[in-house]
Amino acid sequence: MKAILLLEDGTIFTGKGFGAVTDSVGEIVFNTSMTGYQEVLSDPSYCGQIVSMTYPLIGNYGIARDDFESIRPFIHGFIVREHEEVPSNWRAEYSLDELLQEYGIPGISEIDTRMLTRILRHHGTMKGVISTSGKSIEELQLLLEQATLLTDQVERVSTKSVFSCPGKNERVVLVDFGSKSGILRDLTSRGCDVVVVPQDTTAEQIRKLCPDGILLSNGPGDPKNVPHAVTMIRELLGEIPIFGICLGHQLFALACGADSSKLKFGHRGGNHPVKELATNRCYITSQNHGYTVEEDSIEGTELVVTHINNNDRTIEGLKHERYPAFSVQYHPEASPGPYDSSYLFDDFLEMISEWKIANPMLPKQAQFTERALKAVDNTRGEVTYAQK
Numbered sequence: 001m002k003a004i005l006l007l008e009d010g011t012i013f014t015g016k017g018f019g020a021v022t023d024s025v026g027e028i029v030f031n032t033s034m035t036g037y038q039e040v041l042s043d044p045s046y047c048g049q050i051v052s053m054t055y056p057l058i059g060n061y062g063i064a065r066d067d068f069e070s071i072r073p074f075i076h077g078f079i080v081r082e083h084e085e086v087p088s089n090w091r092a093e094y095s096l097d098e099l100l101q102e103y104g105i106p107g108i109s110e111i112d113t114r115m116l117t118r119i120l121r122h123h124g125t126m127k128g129v130i131s132t133s134g135k136s137i138e139e140l141q142l143l144l145e146q147a148t149l150l151t152d153q154v155e156r157v158s159t160k161s162v163f164s165c166p167g168k169n170e171r172v173v174l175v176d177f178g179s180k181s182g183i184l185r186d187l188t189s190r191g192c193d194v195v196v197v198p199q200d201t202t203a204e205q206i207r208k209l210c211p212d213g214i215l216l217s218n219g220p221g222d223p224k225n226v227p228h229a230v231t232m233i234r235e236l237l238g239e240i241p242i243f244g245i246c247l248g249h250q251l252f253a254l255a256c257g258a259d260s261s262k263l264k265f266g267h268r269g270g271n272h273p274v275k276e277l278a279t280n281r282c283y284i285t286s287q288n289h290g291y292t293v294e295e296d297s298i299e300g301t302e303l304v305v306t307h308i309n310n311n312d313r314t315i316e317g318l319k320h321e322r323y324p325a326f327s328v329q330y331h332p333e334a335s336p337g338p339y340d341s342s343y344l345f346d347d348f349l350e351m352i353s354e355w356k357i358a359n360p361m362l363p364k365q366a367q368f369t370e371r372a373l374k375a376v377d378n379t380r381g382e383v384t385y386a387q388k
Helices: 037-041 096-102 113-123 137-146 153-157 181-189 203-207 227-236 247-255 343-358 370-376
Strands: 002-007 012-019 023-031 049-053 077-079 106-109 126-131 163-165 171-175 193-197 213-216 242-245 260-276 281-293 303-309 315-320 325-328
Touching: 002 106, 002 137, 012 096, 023 077, 023 113, 023 137, 023 260, 023 281, 037 049, 037 096, 049 113, 096 106, 106 126, 113 260, 126 137, 163 181, 171 181, 181 193, 203 227, 213 227, 213 247, 213 343, 227 247, 242 247, 242 343, 247 260, 247 281, 247 315, 247 325, 260 315, 281 315, 325 343
Parallel strands: 023 049, 049 077, 077 106, 171 193, 171 213, 213 242, 242 325
Antiparallel strands: 002 012, 002 126, 012 106, 023 126, 163 193, 260 281, 260 303, 303 315, 315 325
């Protein structure tokens, strides 16, 4: 079937459609990863976006249940140079086309994705529409003019109820702003007693869970669209150790008085070089974000820059001068992707241990009971106990 990709600047691409027969508007972005298209599709941080893959061949190894990073895809469209309709992989359970059809997501192939990437790099990310329904250019132009981009992505992708993944070691409250499954895997593999809570959970509700540490997850969109999270972080800063990833990093910075802004075309891919300032060592990282913490805004706060991006010198890591709290802009849990930064989870647990030794009078972990969880989650229905 014929498909059309229309950009906000009037550029038109005509190609072959796959996935759902529909029209979908979103922010057009590109990802430079050579593998991991399923993880890209299922990353909640892409909510509301139409993703173009710069690697030309997509769909060749199909879709496998165990490779999802969330319960379902949240993207609004998928753009590829060549769509392989018949996957060849013993793990594949169904095809890319079948996945997109199931969730109502349109795809377009056989267009010049190199040209599209050059447009986005020159002009910046922009609104666009994918159509596989047969609408005319005039109809799509009207649709694009009337459509507005989402601002409530975090609310859309966050869990609606508290659930736990029991463990014998430190209790970590994972605040789900659109968390990837990889974060949960890294915590549970270290024996953490993880409690996942919704994005609008208050500081007081988190205190009732008596956590040893708090992990602020990744997520989609502008951090300034989640002001309640900034308030929550500010109230708990210095009281409970905090580790922020991606959107969690930006929210941590805002809570400490820094500012954020939108990047021209963002960082999305699996090979971004990041320098750790303390050691001068370069790490290869996986990234997916369209916003950054403003360097000038760090002055006057109690934040210290720990990592920078070697490509554009943007801030990639922060820590607090006095309190047990740090954050990174990239994804240490990336899968597939480089494992260079997985040590950050160990650093987080070590920080928790040191904080507990320095503060022996902290409240002990509360016994995990259904009553205790429902006290936190009493407005969101039943509590779920996940099995590791």
